[in-house]
Amino acid sequence: MTEKKEIQEELKSLPSVDALLLRPELKNIALPHDLVLSALRASLEEERQLILDEKRNGEFTKEETAQRLAESVSKKLHQEFLPSMKKVINATGIILHTNLGRAPLSNTALKKMNEISGGYTNLEISLENGKRSDRNQHIEELLKALTGAESAAIVNNNAAAVLLAINTFAYKKECIISRGQLVEIGGSFRMPDVMERAGTKMIEIGTTNRTHMKDFENAISEKSGAFILVHTSNYKISGFTKFPEHKEIVELAHKHSIPVIFDLGSGALTDLKRFGLPGGELVSEVVKRGIDLVTFSGDKLLGGPQAGLLVGSKTIIDKCKENPLMRVLRCDKVTLTAMEETLKLFAEPEKLSETHAAYSLFSTSLEELKKRAENVVANLNKSSDEYSIEIREVTGEAGSGSLPVAELPSVAICLKSETDSVEAVSKKFRSLETPIIGYIKNDTFFLDMRALFEEELKLFSDSINEVIGSG
Numbered sequence: 001m002t003e004k005k006e007i008q009e010e011l012k013s014l015p016s017v018d019a020l021l022l023r024p025e026l027k028n029i030a031l032p033h034d035l036v037l038s039a040l041r042a043s044l045e046e047e048r049q050l051i052l053d054e055k056r057n058g059e060f061t062k063e064e065t066a067q068r069l070a071e072s073v074s075k076k077l078h079q080e081f082l083p084s085m086k087k088v089i090n091a092t093g094i095i096l097h098t099n100l101g102r103a104p105l106s107n108t109a110l111k112k113m114n115e116i117s118g119g120y121t122n123l124e125i126s127l128e129n130g131k132r133s134d135r136n137q138h139i140e141e142l143l144k145a146l147t148g149a150e151s152a153a154i155v156n157n158n159a160a161a162v163l164l165a166i167n168t169f170a171y172k173k174e175c176i177i178s179r180g181q182l183v184e185i186g187g188s189f190r191m192p193d194v195m196e197r198a199g200t201k202m203i204e205i206g207t208t209n210r211t212h213m214k215d216f217e218n219a220i221s222e223k224s225g226a227f228i229l230v231h232t233s234n235y236k237i238s239g240f241t242k243f244p245e246h247k248e249i250v251e252l253a254h255k256h257s258i259p260v261i262f263d264l265g266s267g268a269l270t271d272l273k274r275f276g277l278p279g280g281e282l283v284s285e286v287v288k289r290g291i292d293l294v295t296f297s298g299d300k301l302l303g304g305p306q307a308g309l310l311v312g313s314k315t316i317i318d319k320c321k322e323n324p325l326m327r328v329l330r331c332d333k334v335t336l337t338a339m340e341e342t343l344k345l346f347a348e349p350e351k352l353s354e355t356h357a358a359y360s361l362f363s364t365s366l367e368e369l370k371k372r373a374e375n376v377v378a379n380l381n382k383s384s385d386e387y388s389i390e391i392r393e394v395t396g397e398a399g400s401g402s403l404p405v406a407e408l409p410s411v412a413i414c415l416k417s418e419t420d421s422v423e424a425v426s427k428k429f430r431s432l433e434t435p436i437i438g439y440i441k442n443d444t445f446f447l448d449m450r451a452l453f454e455e456e457l458k459l460f461s462d463s464i465n466e467v468i469g470s471g
Contacts, residue, residue, distance in 0.1 A: 010051045014044060015066040025070040031081055039073045089456055089463070091429075091438040093396030093410050093448030095361045100437060102299040102306070102399070104357040104453075109304070109341035116337045123333045136321070138336045139309075142343040146269050147283045147294075149311035153321055154298070154339060155329035158265065159189060161295035161308030162228075165261045166198035168323045169316075170225030175200040178211040180237060181230035185401055191230060191263075200225060210242040216249060220256055227253050229291075231265040231281070246289040259292040259316055266402035267296025267309065270349040275362040277398070278406045283311065292316045300402045303358035304342035305335045361451055362408075366393070369411040369449045376461045377413060380468065387468045388416045396450050410450040413464070416443070428467045436463055 017040050020026060029036060047069060060068065088100060096102050105113075126133040134140075136153045143152035155161050166175055175195055182204070184190045195202045201223075205215035216227065227249060246262075253260045268280045280301065286294050293316045298307030308329075310320060320326060331339070345355050353363035373391045380389065392414050395407040417425050425445045429436040438447045452460060 007051060007054070011048060013062045013065065014047060014051075015062070015069065017041060017044065020044075020066060020070050020073070023066065023070040025067075025074040029074060029077060031077055035081065036073070036077065039077055040069075043069050043073050043076075087434055089434060089436045089460055090451040091412075091436050091447040091449075091460075093394065093408070093412065093439075093446075093450040094399035095358055095396075095408075095451045096300055096399035096402055097451070098399065103303040104361075105305065105338055106303075106342060106345060106355060106357045108345070108355070109338045112341045113334055113337050117334050121333050121337075123336070134321070135330065135336060138340050139343060142340065143309065143311055146343060146346055147287050147311045149287045149294070149313075151312065151314040151317035153310045153317055153326075154331050154336065155308045155310070155326070156331055156335070157306050158263070158295055158297040158308040159194060160329040161310050162191075162261075162263050163194055163198050164320055164323060164325050164329055165293050165295060165310065166195055166200050166226065166228065167325055168320050169259050169261070170198065170200035172199055173201070173225030174203045174219075174221065174223045175226050175228055176203045176205060176216060176219045176224060177228045177230065178206045178215070178243065179204050180206060180208045180211060180241075180243070181228075181232060183230055183232055195228075209237055209240060211244070212242065213244045213248055213252065216244070216252055220252075220258070224256065224258050227258060227260045229260065229262045231263060246286070246291060250290040250292075254290075260290075261293045261295070262286060262291045264294050264296040266300040266302075267294075268301045269343075269346045270352065272301070272403075274349070275353065275359055277362060277408075278403060280403060287311060293320070298339055298342075301398075302342065303356055305338040307331055307335055307339055357453075361453070362398075364450070366409050366411065372452070372454075372457060373411045373413055373449050376457060376464065379461050379465075381465050386418050388418075389468075390414050392446075394446065394448060396448055408450060410448050412446045412448040415445045415447070415464075415468070425467070429463070432463050432466065434459060434463065436460065 017037065020040050021036070026036060047065070090097060090100050092100070124133055124135050125131070139154055140152045143149065155164060177191070177195070182191050192202055203219050205211060205219045229246070229249070250260050264281065264283065264286060266280065267283050269283060271279060271282070273279050283294060283296060291312070293310060293312035295308055295310050296302070298304040298309055310317060345352060348355070352359040354360065370391070377389060377391060382389070392412055394410050394412045396410045397403070397408060398406060415425060416422070420428075422440050422443050422445050426438065426440055429438060429445070436447065438445055440446070447464070
């Protein structure tokens, strides 16, 4: 057979568009028919050109070519057109995992968000007089009641709240901060960078481990715009340390008409000890110290949507609301709805383990986690010897720097493959239709039970079977 005839035979062996459309890789793909058709034609044209350029040389059978083209088009369509945001099962043991979206929302919040997001709302209109109103009204009274503050506002995250606060009071002025509080958190977010963007000159005082009142006193000048205190939420300095009491700092600042801003970070609204967690600083306790403005995250220990909350004196909050940045950083109706519903749950703190998604996970006992793990393992298909599976007691963390030194006791299902690397095992779990995110330690893949909801357990068990049965 001549070379030209070989090329012709290869071209004839290419599958038709109709045949490819019937293949399992593409038959049930949830995309418009014309879109799939266009992608198939483009892929077939590329394959024809490769054959004409003599870059194939009959290396694939007809079936292999059809499978390869269908898989390639399916993968491309998934990457380009199907939703990239997917539900995952959190088997890391970290309840407030930043990379996995932090706090899961409560059922009441989800129900209300669904109701509100599909239509119109009274976002910025007074139903009493029909005039334009402040969208902060939907969360302000709740925050005042829960924190004891005179006023409150909300923006799209805590970094935004800090930026807004500093810009409002120290723009083109000086902002005084202790060196021991110049934090960096995930994603290389650094306090000095935020202060620079806020348009203030940072005045560092004290040392990493010790800051005295005299350091604050000596830093005050006619250019002083604000004192900023920062909660070191993702690390702790211990040993030979010193930092003044907040009341002393407030007294000095107010003597010179300087506002005090406190970036609290996580911001607990209820006593965490009832959930077996170490007691953190309550927002209400901080407000009582007379600090002018306290900022904290909405999606950490509060367990709501991503947001930054500002509470403090009415005069201070009103000035923040008047800042043009407030419009840039404001929240939409869906976030406000989720936050309002989440805040309502704290009116009955004794019921949070039942009503609040994150606190229900924190509250699950070690005995219950072990029981769930045992039930999952009992239902696994152990016909293959490829995987060794065992249950271990482990420790996790709250996540997002919310309780940096707290270790949460938990239980994990540990898998080790005789044939695949632990990285390959991890990838198999991430490649499931509902991906499962675990963690690797000591060449073993861990699936921690702490952040799994009870209703996820069957899917979790079935998914493990899918992986260990795939070989």
